[in-house]
Amino acid sequence: MKGSLLSAQVLEPYAEALMSLAQSQNLTERLGEDVTGLLNLLQESPDLEQFLSNPIIKAEDKAAVLQRIVGEQVHHYTMNFLKILVDRRRILFLEGICRQYQALLRKLNQTVLAEVTSTVALNDDQKLSVREKVKAMTSAQQVDLETKIDPDLIGGVIIKVGSQVVDASLRGQIRRIGISLSN
Incomplete structure (x- = not known):
């Protein structure tokens, strides 16, 4: 997939959905903090990124690891969003979706x-x-x-x-x- 096609078909819709939820619940900044934390976590742990993008690992195992690592630190909306990404096999795009959310938040602010x-x-x-x-x-x-x-x-x-x-x-x-x- 080309970068712009990937962005248009995967990153933008998921980031926009998260932003829409955040705006409806007045949580744009809170979920923005969660997204920044997730990006930092992915940068600090290349092993986690490889684990999440590995197609052989079962979705429930990925969700369980995410729950263990970030479950208590992020808002429950963010955790539910991560579970949706895992279920729909889009968790490998987490970094791009987070960056797109940050861009939407910057535009909003x-x-x-x-x-x-x-x-x-x-x-x-x-x-x-x-x-x-x-x-x-x-x-x-x-x-x-x-x-x-x-x-x-x-x-x-x-x-x-x-x-x-x-x-x-x-x-x-x-x-x-x-x-x-x-x-």
Whole structure:
């Protein structure tokens, strides 16, 4: 399946269904926290992701493992949603569905996602500065930061918001100097 087809046929309908339920029960933020927790869990445990996507493992075993791991930590609507994904053999798309839910939640809250790549972890003042710059660029109400570390940048940051990229890294500056010298 192509990425957009997968998104249109699987990820979006499930994420929209979860969002619809969350809105009807006034739980959009609570289920958003659950989704973020699930994404963190999947990132921390590649074994869990492999287990959930393994077609040989029975659905009831997958549901039991999910219940044991996250059952008490997530809202019962989230747990029921996970069971539906297991029953319909869509649990292997959990990460994509969660990311799609986060995108819907950001849109609802007029929030943008800024992907920030830096050479070292940003401190709180630097994160605040990046948020303010992104708010000024996009007129968004809020900014969610997703940070990555890339030691090859030498210094500075690269900020990506949607299709906009602000390259304030030393590597980018050196590249621009090289281009201007070659012309």
